[in-house]
Amino acid sequence: MKTILILAAAVSSFTFTARAAEPAPSAKDLAASLSALQQDGSAFVRLKMAVKPAGGGPKTAFQLQIKQRRTKSSTEVVYQVIWPKDRAGEAVLLRQSGNDGGSGSQFLPPNTLRPLGQMKDSLFGSDLSYADVLENFFAWENQTIVGTEVVDRVNCQILESKPGKDQHSGYSGVRSWIDLRRLVPLRIEKYSATSALVRRIDTTDVAKDDMGRSIPANLTIQSPQKGSATSLEGSKIKHGVTYKDSEFTPEGIKEITPPPSAP
Amino acid sequence: MTFFTIIVRGLWRRPVRTGLTLVGISIGIAAVVALVGISRGFEQSWAMGMKARGTDIVVSNMGSALAPKPFSSSVRDHIASIPGVAATCAIFVDLTSIEDSSMMVVSAREWGGFSWKNLKLLSGRMPNDSMESAVVLGQNAAEVLKKKIGDTVQIEAKELSVVGIVDGGALVENGSVILSLPLYQEISGNEGKINIIDIRATPGMTAEEVKSLCAKINTLIPEARAMPAGDNVGNSQAYRFISAMSWGTSLLAVIVGVLGVMNTMLMTVFERKQEICILLAIGWKRSRIIRMVLLESAMLGFLGGIGGVIIGTVGVKILETLPAIHGLLEPDLSARLMVISVAIAVIVGVLSGLYPAWRSSRLTPSLAMQG
Numbered sequence: 001m002k003t004i005l006i007l008a009a010a011v012s013s014f015t016f017t018a019r020a021a022e023p024a025p026s027a028k029d030l031a032a033s034l035s036a037l038q039q040d041g042s043a044f045v046r047l048k049m050a051v052k053p054a055g056g057g058p059k060t061a062f063q064l065q066i067k068q069r070r071t072k073s074s075t076e077v078v079y080q081v082i083w084p085k086d087r088a089g090e091a092v093l094l095r096q097s098g099n100d101g102g103s104g105s106q107f108l109p110p111n112t113l114r115p116l117g118q119m120k121d122s123l124f125g126s127d128l129s130y131a132d133v134l135e136n137f138f139a140w141e142n143q144t145i146v147g148t149e150v151v152d153r154v155n156c157q158i159l160e161s162k163p164g165k166d167q168h169s170g171y172s173g174v175r176s177w178i179d180l181r182r183l184v185p186l187r188i189e190k191y192s193a194t195s196a197l198v199r200r201i202d203t204t205d206v207a208k209d210d211m212g213r214s215i216p217a218n219l220t221i222q223s224p225q226k227g228s229a230t231s232l233e234g235s236k237i238k239h240g241v242t243y244k245d246s247e248f249t250p251e252g253i254k255e256i257t258p259p260p261s262a263p
Numbered sequence: 264m265t266f267f268t269i270i271v272r273g274l275w276r277r278p279v280r281t282g283l284t285l286v287g288i289s290i291g292i293a294a295v296v297a298l299v300g301i302s303r304g305f306e307q308s309w310a311m312g313m314k315a316r317g318t319d320i321v322v323s324n325m326g327s328a329l330a331p332k333p334f335s336s337s338v339r340d341h342i343a344s345i346p347g348v349a350a351t352c353a354i355f356v357d358l359t360s361i362e363d364s365s366m367m368v369v370s371a372r373e374w375g376g377f378s379w380k381n382l383k384l385l386s387g388r389m390p391n392d393s394m395e396s397a398v399v400l401g402q403n404a405a406e407v408l409k410k411k412i413g414d415t416v417q418i419e420a421k422e423l424s425v426v427g428i429v430d431g432g433a434l435v436e437n438g439s440v441i442l443s444l445p446l447y448q449e450i451s452g453n454e455g456k457i458n459i460i461d462i463r464a465t466p467g468m469t470a471e472e473v474k475s476l477c478a479k480i481n482t483l484i485p486e487a488r489a490m491p492a493g494d495n496v497g498n499s500q501a502y503r504f505i506s507a508m509s510w511g512t513s514l515l516a517v518i519v520g521v522l523g524v525m526n527t528m529l530m531t532v533f534e535r536k537q538e539i540c541i542l543l544a545i546g547w548k549r550s551r552i553i554r555m556v557l558l559e560s561a562m563l564g565f566l567g568g569i570g571g572v573i574i575g576t577v578g579v580k581i582l583e584t585l586p587a588i589h590g591l592l593e594p595d596l597s598a599r600l601m602v603i604s605v606a607i608a609v610i611v612g613v614l615s616g617l618y619p620a621w622r623s624s625r626l627t628p629s630l631a632m633q634g
Contacts, residue, residue, distance in 0.1 A: 044452075046419070048360045061363050065420065082420045083362050235360035238452075256420040259452035 024180070027143040030159055033183060034176075035138035037213065039070040042243060044259050046236035051126045054227035062087065062124060065259065067243060073098055075134050076248045079123060080256050091253040092116070092123060094134050101168035102134045105250040113250055120170045127199065127221040127230040129170070132190075137161040137174040151177045151186045152204065171198065182206055182214035197224050209237050266551075270558050273531060284527040285567045291513070291520035292571020292608050296600060297579050298509035304594035305505070311433035317377055318352075319473055320462035322480060324487040330358045333456040334486040339373075341484065347465050347476045352376030354459040355447055361440065362417055364407055369418060370439040371447030378461050382441065387412040387427035393443040399427035401437035408440075416440065421450040434593040462489070517611055520567065524615035528560045532623045544628035556620035557613055564612020568605035575604070 025033070045066040050059045063083035069076045074097045081090040089109035094116075096102035104116040119131040141164025145157050156177035163169045172195065177187040188201040203216035219232040241260040246252045274281050322342060323331040339353040355371040372378045374393035382389075382399065390397040398416060400408065405428050408416060415422045423442065431437050448454050462480075464473050473491050480489035532539070539552055579594045 046359065048365065063360065063362065063417070080420075083417045085417075085422075088417075088420075233360065233365060235358075235366065258419060258421075258450055 024145075024157065027145045027159060030145070030157065030178060030180075031138045031140075031143040031161065034159075034178070034185070035136055036072075037183065038136050038138060039072050039075070041071070041239065042067075042069045042241050044068075044236075044238045044241050045234065046259070048233045048235065049124070049126060050231045050233075051124075052229045052231075060125065064124075065256070067247060067260075069243065069248065070136075072139075075102075075136070077133055078248060078253050079133070080253065081124065082256060087124075089254075089256060090124065091256075092130070093248060093250060093253045094130055095248070096134045099167050102131060104130060105253065107250070107253050111254075113254065127223045127226070127228055131170055132199070135169060135171075137163075137169070137171075138176075140164060140167055140169075140174075146175070149177060151179075154179045154181075154186060156180075156186055179206070179214075184214050184216060186216075199223055207234075209239070211239050266555070270555060270562060273535065273555070273559050274562065276531070276534075280527055280530070281563070284523050284563055285570055287523035288520040288564060288567025288608055288611065289570035289574050291516035291518075291611075292568050292604050293575035293578060294516040294571075295513040295604050295607060296572055296575025296596070297582075297594075298513050299506075300575070300579060300594040300596050300600055302506045302509040303600070304596075307595050308434040308593045311435070317381060317463060318461040318492045319464040319468070320477055320480070320489050321492050322460040322462065322484065322487045322489045323458060330356055331458040331487075333453060333458045336455055336457045338484055338486055339457065339460050342460055342462065342480060345476075345480060345483065347468065347472070347479070348462055349465045350377050350463040352378040352461040353444060353457040354378060354461060355444055355451075355453060355457050356459055357447075357451065359418070362408065367404060367407070368435065368439040369447065370436075370441045371444045372441065374443045374445065376444075376461075377463060382429040382431055382436070385428045385430050387425070389427055390443060393445050394449075395426075395443075396421065396446070397424045397426040398440050398442040399429050400425055401431050401439045401441065402428055403434070403437040404440050407438070418442075418447070419450045460487070461492075517607065520608075521611050521615045524560055524563050524567075524612055525618060527563065528556060528616050528619035529622065531559070532556065532619045536626060539623050540626050540628050543626065549624045552626075553620040553624050556623050557616045560616025560619070561609050561612040564608040564610070564615070565605065567612070568608025571608060572601050572604050576601075 043066075045068070047064055047066070049062045049064055051062075052059050061084070062081050065080050065082055067078045067080075075095065077094045079092045079094075081087045089107070091107040092104060093106075094102060094104040102119050104119075105113060106116055107113050116130060119134070120129045122128070123130055123133060138161060140161045142162035144160045146160045147158045149156055149158055156179055159176045159178055160173060161176070162173045163171075170192075171190045172193045173191050175189045175191075176185040178184070179186050184203065184206050186203050186206075188199075189197055190199040190201075192198050200222045202220045202222075203218060204220070205217040206214050207217035209215045215234075215237070217234050221230045221232070223229070236259075238259065243260060244252075247257065322338070324334060325331050333355070336353055339351055342348060343351045353373040353376065357369040357371070358366050359369055361367045361369075379389070384399075385402060387399070389399060398418070400410060400416075405411065405425070410416055410425050412425055412428065414425045416425055417423070418440065423446075429436075429441065431439065431441075444457070448456065464476055468476070470491070477489040477491060542552065543549070576596055579596060583594070
């Protein structure tokens with residue numbers, strides 16, 4: 001029995017030593033890697049979104065298709081409702097360049113096309129704002145690792161991101177619980193100027209995408225102040241697709257085009 | 264009093280403890296039956312789907328995803344020209360969220376291909392041509408999507424009419440949304456792409472000849488891998504992962520069972536120290552004492568195994584009736600799995616009894632006098 005205990009202790013100390021030897025990335029490096037993963041070129045995404053209103057009313061489900069072109073310095077995203085039938089065709093175009101606050105257009109069938117109001121407004125009545133879709137807080141100036149915590153049995157580094165002077169955001173800071181092995185945030189919390197929790201985003205399913213990278217396959221977004229929640233379940237993602245520039249114009253979002261062919 | 268009676272009496276001495284130990288083993292074995300049965304059922308249902316389509320060989324590129332990776336449809340023409348290939352049918356199988364359902368199998372088949380022939384119309388009709396905006400639904404798919412003939416179903420951004428409900432002869436077929444390949448290629452942005460080729464070999468080929476044909480296809484086609492029908496899912500990384508998870512979870516449950524039995528048997532040995540010493544004093548050999556303890560723990564395992572098989576089977580049957588799962592599961596609750604599960608339980612019992620048996624063999628008759 002003693003031998004077994006000694007062996008177990010030796011194995012665990014070796015494992016501990018081996019893990020301790022791996023240098024943890026700095027906050028800046030970690031944020032830069034996550035930012036690069038987020039701003040990863042063109043992609044087509046299909047997902048199901050279910051919005052559960054505050055007070056426990058019936059859920060509203062949507063099938064959405066998302067077209068996006070994300071580079072280090074700019075983001076263009078089109079969200080289009082393809083189901084249910086009575087909302088099909090509703091679309092939102094969001095654009096952000098550099099550190100501007102972002103802008104966009106909304107299309108409501110049959111022919112209402114208007115500029116978006118405020119970027120903090122809700123996307124299709126969900127718990128996501130337009131700003132949430134555009135903002136890449138991993139590219140913000142101030143990044144700090146503020147601790148570690150186990151989320152869903154995974155040891156995560158807590159990365160705190162705060163916007164710099166020239167960076168526009170409705171949030172004073174964002175905390176992300178990062179699974180370093182898969183480089184995926186398993187939880188994100190966004191705070192208001194008064195440090196109140198505005199959004200909490202959790203992932204319970206991490207899957208591999210078409211490029212073999214780990215990505216969240218589902219997200220649950222909670223707005224503690226409102227008491228509502230939105231769940232997103234991804235069903236398809238294609239990277240490296242080719243879009244026409246016209247698809248990212250206010251006129252272009254009036255039409256739902258089929259998913260582009262992957263190369 | 265026979266040797267067997269002593270064993271039974273030993274277990275019956277503390278009925279609550281024995282009962283709780285049995286519950287522990289039963290739960291472990293129930294996990295084996297349920298999880299392994301479900302994952303093997305999944306594999307078998309794919310194999311049955313292939314058989315129902317009359318497929319001998321499947322060419323696909325099963326990566327880490329549940330659906331195979333797409334490749335050029337020209338591969339089909341190349342394969343069709345290989346001697347030994349009697350017929351081919353190009354397919355695009357996708358797993359996607361449709362309307363309010365989370366994940367559905369969409370099976371897009373070459374128009375006129377042999378994979379359409381096994382579909383038995385239960386109501387309605389088949390699509391009229393390859394580009395008619397129409398689908399037929401497997402009977403379980405119709406139930407899950409809550410659709411009937413004349414309804415519409417939206418795939419990607421395209422609204423398609425449900426023109427028929429079919430029985431495909433296998434769970435996978437019955438859970439699929441079936442439509443023509445060119446139509447799906449167009450609406451899903453996969454023009455010129457397929458991800459499965461069903462092959463019928465020349466009639467009369469033996470299993471060995473089918474395997475040789477697969478090998479020949481694999482040397483000629485680098486884009487995908489040919490396998491005898493039924494083997495392809497078992498070889499996919501995703502299925503292997505699911506299978507490994509099932510066995511892994513079951514193993515954990517079994518380890519808990521091992522510790523439970525070991526604890527019970529150790530307690531039994533400690534409590535019956537005097538009895539064992541007296542048995543040694545009246546001439547029982549140490550090997551007979553070891554046999555007694557091992558048989559007691561093996562019997563615990565056997566009874567726990569039987570209990571586990573019953574709990575696992577009932578549990579899976581209840582799972583099958585749940586609305587969220589109904590029609591999606593076809594577990595393999597075969598006699599073979601039951602026998603394997605009970606055998607695992609008995610082995611677990613014997614292994615758990617080894618240490619207590621060794622402890623009991625070290626007792627001496629003189630200890631009986633010490634009280």
